[in-house]
Amino acid sequence: MDWATLLQILDATLRLASPLLLACLAGLFSERAGIFDIGLEGKMLVAAFLAAGFAATTGSVWLGLLVGIAGSLALSAVHGLASITFRGNQLISGVAINFLASGLTVVVGQSWFAEGGRTPQLGDGQRFEELTFPGATEIRDLPILGSLYSEVLSGHTILVYAGLLAVPLSWWVLYRTRFGLRLRAVGENPAAVDTAGISVTRLRFAAVAIAGVLCALAGAQLSTAEPAAGFVRDMTAGRGYIALAALIFAKWRPFPALGACLLFGFLQALALRPALFQQSFGFSIQGQLLDAMPYILTVIILAGFVGRAIPPRAGGEPYVKER
Amino acid sequence: MDRMPRWADVLLVPLISLLLAAVISALVILAIGQNPWEALKIMVSGSVGSTYGWGYTLYYATNFMFTGLAVAVANHARLFNIGGEGQAVIGGLGVALIALYIPWPHWSLALLAAMVASAAFGAAWAAIPAVLQARRGSHIVITTIMFNFIAAALLNYLLVGPLKPAGTMETATASFPEATHIPSFRDMFSFGETILFRGTPANITFFIAILACLAVWLLIWKTRLGYEIRAFGFSEGAARYAGIGSTKIIMVTMLISGALAGMMAINNTLGEAERLILNAVEGAGFIGIAVALMGRSHPLGVFLAAILFGILYQGGSELGLTLAIPREMIVVIQALVIMFTGALDNMVRMPIERIFARRRARTPLSPPGPTLHPPGRVAPSSTPGTAATE
Numbered sequence: 234m235d236w237a238t239l240l241q242i243l244d245a246t247l248r249l250a251s252p253l254l255l256a257c258l259a260g261l262f263s264e265r266a267g268i269f270d271i272g273l274e275g276k277m278l279v280a281a282f283l284a285a286g287f288a289a290t291t292g293s294v295w296l297g298l299l300v301g302i303a304g305s306l307a308l309s310a311v312h313g314l315a316s317i318t319f320r321g322n323q324l325i326s327g328v329a330i331n332f333l334a335s336g337l338t339v340v341v342g343q344s345w346f347a348e349g350g351r352t353p354q355l356g357d358g359q360r361f362e363e364l365t366f367p368g369a370t371e372i373r374d375l376p377i378l379g380s381l382y383s384e385v386l387s388g389h390t391i392l393v394y395a396g397l398l399a400v401p402l403s404w405w406v407l408y409r410t411r412f413g414l415r416l417r418a419v420g421e422n423p424a425a426v427d428t429a430g431i432s433v434t435r436l437r438f439a440a441v442a443i444a445g446v447l448c449a450l451a452g453a454q455l456s457t458a459e460p461a462a463g464f465v466r467d468m469t470a471g472r473g474y475i476a477l478a479a480l481i482f483a484k485w486r487p488f489p490a491l492g493a494c495l496l497f498g499f500l501q502a503l504a505l506r507p508a509l510f511q512q513s514f515g516f517s518i519q520g521q522l523l524d525a526m527p528y529i530l531t532v533i534i535l536a537g538f539v540g541r542a543i544p545p546r547a548g549g550e551p552y553v554k555e556r
Numbered sequence: 557m558d559r560m561p562r563w564a565d566v567l568l569v570p571l572i573s574l575l576l577a578a579v580i581s582a583l584v585i586l587a588i589g590q591n592p593w594e595a596l597k598i599m600v601s602g603s604v605g606s607t608y609g610w611g612y613t614l615y616y617a618t619n620f621m622f623t624g625l626a627v628a629v630a631n632h633a634r635l636f637n638i639g640g641e642g643q644a645v646i647g648g649l650g651v652a653l654i655a656l657y658i659p660w661p662h663w664s665l666a667l668l669a670a671m672v673a674s675a676a677f678g679a680a681w682a683a684i685p686a687v688l689q690a691r692r693g694s695h696i697v698i699t700t701i702m703f704n705f706i707a708a709a710l711l712n713y714l715l716v717g718p719l720k721p722a723g724t725m726e727t728a729t730a731s732f733p734e735a736t737h738i739p740s741f742r743d744m745f746s747f748g749e750t751i752l753f754r755g756t757p758a759n760i761t762f763f764i765a766i767l768a769c770l771a772v773w774l775l776i777w778k779t780r781l782g783y784e785i786r787a788f789g790f791s792e793g794a795a796r797y798a799g800i801g802s803t804k805i806i807m808v809t810m811l812i813s814g815a816l817a818g819m820m821a822i823n824n825t826l827g828e829a830e831r832l833i834l835n836a837v838e839g840a841g842f843i844g845i846a847v848a849l850m851g852r853s854h855p856l857g858v859f860l861a862a863i864l865f866g867i868l869y870q871g872g873s874e875l876g877l878t879l880a881i882p883r884e885m886i887v888v889i890q891a892l893v894i895m896f897t898g899a900l901d902n903m904v905r906m907p908i909e910r911i912f913a914r915r916r917a918r919t920p921l922s923p924p925g926p927t928l929h930p931p932g933r934v935a936p937s938s939t940p941g942t943a944a945t946e
Contacts, residue, residue, distance in 0.1 A: 316899065
């Protein structure tokens with residue numbers, strides 16, 4: 234593998250990891266507050282659809298993003314209603330949300346655009362464009378650092394950078410603010426939080442809402458960021474579940490989440506270039522194996538062979554206030 | 557448990573949930589500018605209005621019975637097997653291997669072998685998540701989800717590689733030999749000139765599914781193992797105290813569950829496609845969740861819910877032919893059913909419980925039994941997964 238192709242792969246890694254990362258952080262906030270969220274996939278899908286649909290009709294990608302966030306938040310509200318207010322099964326609610334999104338996007342998409350569940354192609358100005366960092370063209374010829382800067386780091390959409398910034402931000406919120414402390418506490422021991430006079434319900438709804446916004450960014454990245462040009466049915470293609478896998482892989486912590494998502498993004502980038510893989514490593518590997526790698530790795534992690542993944546203790550259980 | 561009569565628990569609550577799902581589905585249909593009443597008429601006539609419709613309805617229902625039973629059995633032990641999809645995929649692999657590589661003299665032997673193979677393969681695929689849950693405490697929901705994806709990747713690999721016959725472009729195995737073709741409803745129920753169920757995929761597997769419903773009923777309510785499974789599901793701690801080993805129950809329950817999901821492959825692979833194709837399961841593993849929830853994890857309930865979803869599936873695909881409603885409307889309805897009967901169960905249940913509590917308080921005829929409970933006490937939640945396990 235020469236330097237140029239490596240740069241290409243790293244560039245693709247960053248691009249492919251970005252929706253995973255945003256969704257993974259969404260799951261992080263939700264699950265740290267004790268609400269399991271299998272519905273990451275569905276929220277991404279709805280946001281991807283609405284963002285692309287409204288970007289195409291209004292011509293403004295930012296407006297599209299806003300509507301996408303609203304749609305994702307609506308699903309978050311349903312999830313919160315089911316799992317917090319009515320103390321229902323969070324897993325089942327998540328499964329339902331995924332199906333709802335998968336069905337509604339096609340039904341509504343067909344009714345609005347009549348293109349078999351697609352949205353119209355997004356042209357220039359209707360999607361998030363790739364930003365070129367200052368000086369990227371000038372220092373391209375510098376060895377290693379210059380090309381890393383201009384080829385890999387520069388030239389992504391604003392959503393990719395938002396995802397990268399969200400990692401330290403999430404860390405800061407979770408570990409350095411009062412809200413974060415309470416949020417983590419509510420996922421470990423909601424009764425203690427309740428005893429301190431803090432509303433468990435409100436905290437959990439806040440966490441679920443944050444997850445909704447982050448999922449929407451992830452969805453918008455899929456459908457409205459260059460080089461993508463619109464929504465295709467079921468375009469999330471299991472990324473919500475890979476994000477969930479990354480979350481377990483990272484043991485529910487922000488910076489390891491970045492690492493896990495970059496790793497899974499790298500695997501996806503490799504899977505896109507099977508020929509390259511063979512030529513650089515000397516043996517061919519089935520693309521299917523690379524596709525399955527995130528899931529296999531997660532099972533291995535879950536099995537506890539590579540360090541133990543312990544979820545937030547109150548995760549998945551509705552909180553019933555004592556009377 | 558005594559907060560409302562049994563009929564309200566098994567009939568009223570699911571019916572109201574179903575009604576809510578139907579109302580929202582109707583609103584969705586209205587929102588895309590179609591007539592929900594027309595849609596309902598087409599769905600009913602398309603699914604149960606002819607033997608052709610029934611032939612598809614019962615074919616789908618057979619799939620859903622197996623996957624629904626799979627989820628239901630696991631539910632009794634309070635395990636959420638979300639991996640029916642992957643187990644059914646791998647069950648199909650088992651069916652394909654015995655049908656392709658063993659020369660069967662007669663279809664009945666092939667059918668028996670397919671039952672064994674599909675059950676064994678499905679159970680094997682459920683076994684790894686089960687071991688991890690029992691021994692290492694890995695959350696079975698997550699591992700079974702992961703195994704769905706791994707199964708899909710594995711099948712994809714096999715169908716573009718080793719199992720693909722040379723010189724074809726399709727991702728499918730070769731067709732199964734003539735001797736393995738099991739009787740379809742058309743073969744079984746057409747007499748002389750009158751040909752019923754023409755061109756439909758329903759086949760003898762439907763009756764195997766009914767037998768499976770019976771077997772699960774016997775297992776859960778009439779055997780010692782079933783008692784242990786239910787006891788474990790009700791309270792893991794109490795079951796352990798009573799000498800019921802959690803490892804054994806988790807393993808056995810998941811093996812049975814996986815076997816049932818795998819057996820779906822008899823219907824879709826041996827019965828319908830007569831070869832192994834890539835997307836044979838078509839989400840039936842997930843519909844099993846909805847079916848088990850609707851059927852309250854009871855085999856009779858699963859049977860009825862599976863027929864209902866069969867109607868929904870067949871009727872839903874007719875929608876796209878006459879009205880401009882895409883087939884995906886089924887997925888929306890399915891999601892709403894899962895949402896209302898599963899996750900939002902308490903939303904329906906709580907007001908009904910309150911109504912019954914008030915009525916009981918008003919009638920002074922009843923013996924002093926109900927007064928044991930102070931009014932306003934929170935009912936023990938009856939949704940799966942909410943019981944305190946520690």
